Amino acid sequence: MIQIVVADELWPSSGNTVTAQRMAHAVARMGLVAQPVRRSDLLESGHLDGVRLLHGMHARRTGLVVREMAQRHGLPYVITLTGTDLSSDLADPRSRETLMPVLAEAEAVVVFDRSEGTWLAELIPDLGTPVHVVPPGATRPPGASWRRRLGLSEQDLVFFLPAGIRAVKRPLAAVEIVERLLPSVPQARLLVAGAEMDKALVQEVAAAADLRPWMQWLGAVPYCEVGGLYRAADVVLNTSEAEGLANSLLEAMAFGKPTLVQDNMGNRAALGHVLGQEAVGLVFADLDQAVAQARQLATNRPLRAALGRAAKRRASEVYSADREAELYADLYREVLESAMPEGAQASR
Numbered sequence: 103m104i105q106i107v108v109a110d111e112l113w114p115s116s117g118n119t120v121t122a123q124r125m126a127h128a129v130a131r132m133g134l135v136a137q138p139v140r141r142s143d144l145l146e147s148g149h150l151d152g153v154r155l156l157h158g159m160h161a162r163r164t165g166l167v168v169r170e171m172a173q174r175h176g177l178p179y180v181i182t183l184t185g186t187d188l189s190s191d192l193a194d195p196r197s198r199e200t201l202m203p204v205l206a207e208a209e210a211v212v213v214f215d216r217s218e219g220t221w222l223a224e225l226i227p228d229l230g231t232p233v234h235v236v237p238p239g240a241t242r243p244p245g246a247s248w249r250r251r252l253g254l255s256e257q258d259l260v261f262f263l264p265a266g267i268r269a270v271k272r273p274l275a276a277v278e279i280v281e282r283l284l285p286s287v288p289q290a291r292l293l294v295a296g297a298e299m300d301k302a303l304v305q306e307v308a309a310a311a312d313l314r315p316w317m318q319w320l321g322a323v324p325y326c327e328v329g330g331l332y333r334a335a336d337v338v339l340n341t342s343e344a345e346g347l348a349n350s351l352l353e354a355m356a357f358g359k360p361t362l363v364q365d366n367m368g369n370r371a372a373l374g375h376v377l378g379q380e381a382v383g384l385v386f387a388d389l390d391q392a393v394a395q396a397r398q399l400a401t402n403r404p405l406r407a408a409l410g411r412a413a414k415r416r417a418s419e420v421y422s423a424d425r426e427a428e429l430y431a432d433l434y435r436e437v438l439e440s441a442m443p444e445g446a447q448a449s450r
Contacts (some may be wrong), residue, residue: 104129104136104155104434105144109163113140115351116266116297118159118184124239130425136246141167149366150175154438158204162197165204172207178441179252180433181205181271182212182236183222185346185368186270192225204262205231209437212236214347215371234433239423245330248293252318254440258374259400261362262335263349264328266297267304272364275389276312277340279362282393284316287400291346295331300388332357336406337399340369347372351423355382358414360406361394362386374416378384382412 106122113119122138129136136157141164144156150171151433156179158168165181172179181204183192191197194205203209205226213219219233254260261280265271273294280292294311298304300323311319322330337356338361345351345368352372354361361383363369373383384399386392399406 103152104134104157104338105150105153106136106138106159107141107164107168108138109365110140110142111299112160112163112266112297115340116264116299119418120349121182121184121238122159124241124423125426125430128239128423129431130435133432134428134431136434150177152294153177154441155179155434157182157434160184161201162191162203163187163327165201165208167202178209178437179207180210180212181208183218183346184214185348186344187221187343188213188218188346188366189282190270192222198225198378199237202226205229207231209277209440210234210433211435214238214368217371221367225328233442234429234430234434236429237421238352240356240417240421241423243325243327243329243332243353245327245333247333248263248327248330248387249303249334250272251330252293254291254390259349260290260291260293260334260335261335261339261396262293262295262331263339263341264295264331264353264410266299267307268300270339270343271296272343273303273307274310275364275392276339277307278429279339279341279392279396280316282316283396284391286397290316290396290400293319293320293331294318295323295328297322307319327401329353329357330360335359337362337396342366342369345369346374347421352417355413355421358410358421360399360409362392362399362415373413376399382416383409406428 108118108122111311147265156168158164158181166180211231220258220380263276283290308319311317341364345366347368365387384395
């Protein structure tokens with residue numbers, strides 16, 4: 103049994119949880135048993151009978167606990183850097199010092215993109231732990247279009263922000279972008295959906311929606327229905343200050359939706375704005391540029407269609423769920439075999 107550990111505050115509908123669930127289902131097809139668990143469940147269980155490997159999603163949110171439990175039970179562990187742990191926690195010298203033992207004692211560290219691996223090497227040149235690049239799989243969540251359900255007409259130009267509501271995701275930036283777009287594109291509409299992680303910020307988002315007839319706050323939408331929101335959207339937004347490779351962005355690409363995203367390392371990697379790759383979405387550095395690009399997308403249907411086609415092709419070619427499963431299965435087997443006693447390995 104492999105336990106994939108997700109922080110309680112990111113359970114059950116964050117990108118980390120979706121990734122853990124996707125990984126568990128994927129490696130099961132290859133004969134490995136994996137189970138997503140909350141960090142508190144790992145701590146409260148008191149025993150790990152049958153568990154042979156721990157996998158922490160996010161170095162700070164789960165890594166410290168995973169390291170402690172691995173030491174207590176003599177288990178190997180793996181850490182995936184999922185976004186803010188790399189862009190914020192490890193970039194801060196004080197928190198990097200706290201997290202260094204978590205990464206140094208892991209059997210492997212996983213990043214989503216080569217650019218992240220390069221940055222990690224610059225931050226911690228003497229890490230020593232093997233770093234594996236495993237691009238996440240882009241999948242299409244189920245669900246029929248919500249357009250009619252939400253009272254949206256065919257003439258409406260729908261921007262969709264899928265994001266767990268917390269400060270780093272900057273949901274109010276999406277509100278400002280669409281609000282500033284409205285004078286020239288009066289048919290613009292905004293949908294916001296995501297896990298309610300920061301209660302104060304959730305109240306701000308809800309209050310903003312109450313005051314704006316062109317905006318709808320939908321709260322945490324079950325994964326089995328969220329595909330209907332992508333289908334309803336004309337443009338998908340990402341306004342995050344920092345990202346890994348966001349599941350929401352990869353899902354938008356898998357649906358063939360044009361995207362408008364904040365300039366950060368994860369978003370640039372996802373859309374191909376690094377390493378000389380073909381760009382498949384628009385990246386903005388500030389809100390003035392975001393509004394100009396939103397206007398461009400709103401008024402240019404052929405551009406939206408072309409970006410959507412390119413995004414879908416990139417999702418299929420670069421972010422293959424089957425390839426993700428193969429890479430994780432290979433990594434898990436490698437770690438498990440290296441953790442076996444020498445006599446047990448020889449008898450295989």
